[in-house]
Amino acid sequence: MKDVLDPLTRIPGVRLALLISEDGVPIASAKGDPGRSAEEADRAETAEELEAFCGLAAGWYGELHRAVDPLAWNRPKRISMRCARGTLVMQDCERVILTVLLHRGVVIDELRLPLGSAIARLERNRRRGQTEQRGRETEHTNDGPPGLFPGVSRNHTESGTDVRTQNEVPETSGER
């Protein structure tokens, strides 16, 4: 996850980059520019505050979704809020929310491209993870308990031919 967040924190004006689950649980976080004044520095310093911040931010996302839901609008893909003491940008990516906290004065649109890249990296990591998991699952299916003849493959004999019973239907007709 660090490779997703670290490039974002290197952008000037980015104070905090986070990956939050839909229900507000922090998944990963990276700190950026610490800020010049106390009002910027006194937010989300400890782990508890970070958790609270994530919960509140995800809550806001959920509330906005609930507000636009009766209009038959889908869940917003990206929401942002420029405030007196900073800017919050949140972008949805399949049940994970990429969240960035900016210092006051940073233009939100300047972050559009880096956020898009971060989302692409996140999706790529996720696809890679899924492929690896699928590979592991395939291996697991072959790791069953040994049969009557340990050392002999469950599906195949040593010579590679199928073990057949007397009453099974042959693949080809017996009339040659």
Place this chain on the structure above:
Amino acid sequence: MLKRILSSGKARAAIKRLSEEPSARNYLALGQLHATAGKLGEVERVCLEGLEAYPDNAELKRLLARARQLRREDRTRELQAQLKVSPRPALWKELCEIHLESGRVARAEEVADEWFFATEDGEAMLMRAMARCDRFFADRRRDDGRRAHELIHEAIELLPGDKRPLRLLLDLTSRAGAWQNARSAIARLLELSPGDPALEARFRTVMALAERCGDFDQALRAVERSGRLADEDPEAERRATSGSVRPMLQELAAQDGVRGAFYVRGGTALVQGPRGATAERTARGVREVIQASRTAARRLGLGQPEEIRAEGDFGSLLARPGSTGASALWTQDGPTNKQTAKLDELTATAQSNLEEQS
């Protein structure tokens, strides 16, 4: 040098134009010339003179505010330099006051803390309390209100017999709607200035209100939940907006790619674009987006929201909350710069209309 000579020549010409035709535009032109030359005192003088003749001119007001801001910044730099050489209470106090005037509450609090830790002075404690109160009035967070209350009580202990911390306590408790606490603050003030008719009248008013209200913590909770202080009139928000907002909304809604333009204030919403039940439903949705964002911004410690944006399959929704109402624009592919500027203008117009009405 050459720049100064050229600008003084231009200034003379601008003064001549102004004497021939004392219009707001000419006042503004002269003010801007002085600003280019760095004569902030002159800018302030010209703007004040212009505002006497044209009190509603927004450009002159903006230029005056900018000039004052720049003067404050210059003075801040001077004070910071002096504080490094010889720190003393008068400098700390002035710096705190400048920060508070400029709305830089956290900086004011920082300076007041530094002052207090250096001297343990009651004045410094009072300044800390004032800064925290300002923060509470801006953000309406319960924790800020509680902390301000504590700091005021510490200031009262350090400055016995001083009315200022008690006045601050009265201000905090009445604006939060904690009338029982306000009543005791007035009672203590009356001990210091017995027979003050204004205080006595206020005491009688607060007595009636105190009977049907909870404690300070409950009042703070109510402020945080509603986002409204007790002295903010909800009826004022519900008053019908002036007619000049509607043409601006219509103009916005007629532009390419715009699906709807909204102005929301209290329970009233002006909608251009969607019609019938859809208009009502959309306005309700926009209002909820703004309310949820205001609450979230306060809880997240980000202060008042200035711009809210939501993007998705539905297009883009941009909202600009003002101090009373909020304007919003729903577009297909995101708003253009021109549309955003128009939306700002709409919010500012509605705000100034409300001020005129009140």
